[in-house]
Amino acid sequence: MPEKVDVLVVGAGPGGSIAAKTAAEKGLKTIFFERGAQPGDKAASGCGLPPRMWREFDFMKDLDIPSYKIKYQALHLLDDTLGERFSMRWSPSDLGEYPEAREYFQVNVYRPGFDRFLAKLAVNAGAELRTSTLIENVLKDDAGKIIGVVTDKGEKIEGKVTIAADGATSKIACQAGLRKKWRPDEITLVVDCDFSAPEARINEIIGPEEYSNHVYVSPLYPATYVAMMPGGFHVGFGQWLDRYKSASALSPYEYLQNVIQSKPLQQFIQKLHATPREFHAHLLPWLSHVPENTFGDGILLVGDAAGFPCPLEAEGINYAMISGRFAAQTAAEAIAAGNTSATGLQPYEAKWQASTIGEEFTTPKEWVDLWAGIFFDPPQWNKLTPIANNLMFWASWSAPHIRNFKRELANYGENLPFLLEFAKTYLVPLMKKAGVPLGRTMLKVAWKWLKTKKKTSPTGVTGGMRK
Numbered sequence: 001m002p003e004k005v006d007v008l009v010v011g012a013g014p015g016g017s018i019a020a021k022t023a024a025e026k027g028l029k030t031i032f033f034e035r036g037a038q039p040g041d042k043a044a045s046g047c048g049l050p051p052r053m054w055r056e057f058d059f060m061k062d063l064d065i066p067s068y069k070i071k072y073q074a075l076h077l078l079d080d081t082l083g084e085r086f087s088m089r090w091s092p093s094d095l096g097e098y099p100e101a102r103e104y105f106q107v108n109v110y111r112p113g114f115d116r117f118l119a120k121l122a123v124n125a126g127a128e129l130r131t132s133t134l135i136e137n138v139l140k141d142d143a144g145k146i147i148g149v150v151t152d153k154g155e156k157i158e159g160k161v162t163i164a165a166d167g168a169t170s171k172i173a174c175q176a177g178l179r180k181k182w183r184p185d186e187i188t189l190v191v192d193c194d195f196s197a198p199e200a201r202i203n204e205i206i207g208p209e210e211y212s213n214h215v216y217v218s219p220l221y222p223a224t225y226v227a228m229m230p231g232g233f234h235v236g237f238g239q240w241l242d243r244y245k246s247a248s249a250l251s252p253y254e255y256l257q258n259v260i261q262s263k264p265l266q267q268f269i270q271k272l273h274a275t276p277r278e279f280h281a282h283l284l285p286w287l288s289h290v291p292e293n294t295f296g297d298g299i300l301l302v303g304d305a306a307g308f309p310c311p312l313e314a315e316g317i318n319y320a321m322i323s324g325r326f327a328a329q330t331a332a333e334a335i336a337a338g339n340t341s342a343t344g345l346q347p348y349e350a351k352w353q354a355s356t357i358g359e360e361f362t363t364p365k366e367w368v369d370l371w372a373g374i375f376f377d378p379p380q381w382n383k384l385t386p387i388a389n390n391l392m393f394w395a396s397w398s399a400p401h402i403r404n405f406k407r408e409l410a411n412y413g414e415n416l417p418f419l420l421e422f423a424k425t426y427l428v429p430l431m432k433k434a435g436v437p438l439g440r441t442m443l444k445v446a447w448k449w450l451k452t453k454k455k456t457s458p459t460g461v462t463g464g465m466r467k
């Protein structure tokens with residue numbers, strides 16, 4: 001007789017552990033399976049967690065693993081000699097909706113510690129964790145309803161609801177017939193290198209108030225992040241699979257070589273006495289459409305398995321956790337109502353659509369087009385980097401300032417068609433789809449400005465302008 005429980009969760013990543021924790025808290029007999037010897041063993045090693053996670057999940061206040069609060073972000077523009085031409089750095093804005101958002105951008109942690117922290121919460125809530133267990137297949141009844149899973153040891157375990165939290169490739173989603181493999185334009189390959197650096201050196205050279213995330217762009221590789229982590233940092237970039245195949249693209253390895261050889265990165269590595277520790281290549285879904293088929297007869301998909309990473313930057317951990325919680329809540333309601341078929345599990349879709357996940361997918365195509373067309377399109381930076389670098393030319397001491405100012409304006413005039421085309425291609429569709437009343441807002445602002453009679457400086461300080 002096969003073993004029978006209420007809820008089976010495949011995967012002990014952030015989505016799976018929160019699903020298992022929530023199901024167990026609802027009194028459901030729950031097993032969650034992890035193919036790794038421990039949760040987090042198979043994850044990309046470092047990540048950033050958003051401040052809102054501390055508001056959405058009360059247990060985050062108990063997070064007890066080493067972490068860095070990121071107080072600065074920076075963008076660096078490099079040319080085709082891999083030298084830095086322009087950079088800017090910013091701190092959390094006072095537009096942030098709540099105090100933590102105005103204090104830091106992210107909390108950076110290593111995934112093994114984080115995944116184990118979440119899995120322990122699920123175990124403490126009463127879920128059973130089975131590690132070193134690969135789920136090889138799903139069990140179906142005669143009508144095709146998912147009624148359980150089969151492990152790599154051949155065990156058959158039945159569950160009233162199966163939650164697939166098995167990440168980007170999600171064998172379970174495909175076996176359940178909810179979708180085929182992601183198309184090459186729906187999934188990215190993220191290549192990254194983890195560097196270790198002595199903690200004492202990081203604190204001597206940088207210090208907690210300056211922990212930062214950096215983005216480097218150049219004509220020689222797609223936008224690359226450098227994220228500072230406790231005792232090291234992570235260097236990585238991603239690209240959609242179909243774009244790696246384009247004629248002008250280099251291989252992931254060649255891109256990574258360019259990144260690591262770039263002057264700013266070499267300086268960073270040398271300054272921190274850093275050494276490469278681990279190399280990873282992971283798949284990450286990045287959809288330009290709203291996720292589809294996230295539930296079926298006896299089954300729910302969460303996190304990467306469902307395609308939930310946000311369409312702008314593929315931030316996925318928070319959404320995996322939110323969807324894991326919704327999935328377990330829906331499973332509990334369906335089990336209580338005695339209907340775990342697709343109709344009983346359908347409320348899951350309404351739940352995530354009404355949440356921040358649904359909100360992120362208001363403009364999926366427009367976000368993806370913007371990211372793909374700018375940050376993941378290296379040749380664009382042959383043009384964009386000089387345009388940005390000319391921004392301060394008026395202040396140059398190379399000639400009288402007014403002459404430089406006029407030269408700069410003329411240069412921007414020449415580039416205007418390119419910049420307008422850029423705005424037309426990427427910004428206008430985004431604003432239209434998001435419902436930003438662009439024309440009306442601009443007219444209102446212009447009208448207000450025209451009505452201002454008093455001559456003041458733009459900062460509002462009268463006398464700022466000389467008569």
Ligand SMILES: Cc1cc2nc3c(=O)[nH]c(=O)nc-3n(C[C@H](O)[C@H](O)[C@H](O)COP(=O)(O)OP(=O)(O)OC[C@H]3O[C@@H](n4cnc5c(N)ncnc54)[C@H](O)[C@@H]3O)c2cc1C
Pocket residue numbers: 010011012013014015016033034035036039040042043044046047048049133134135136165166167168171190191192236282283284302303304305309314315316317318320
């Ligand atoms: C390099 C990289 C950096 C990233 N950085 C960030 C970041 O900074 N912030 C952020 O929010 N997001 C980031 N993401 C995205 C984020 O990692 C994912 O969105 C998130 O991990 C999804 O969680 P999940 O629980 O759905 O899946 P996963 O975290 O992938 O967990 C799936 C789990 O299931 C297990 N598993 C898989 N198949 C089976 C099976 N058949 N049987 C048993 N177990 C199985 C796996 O071993 C794994 O533990 C990054 C992604 C990558 C690749």
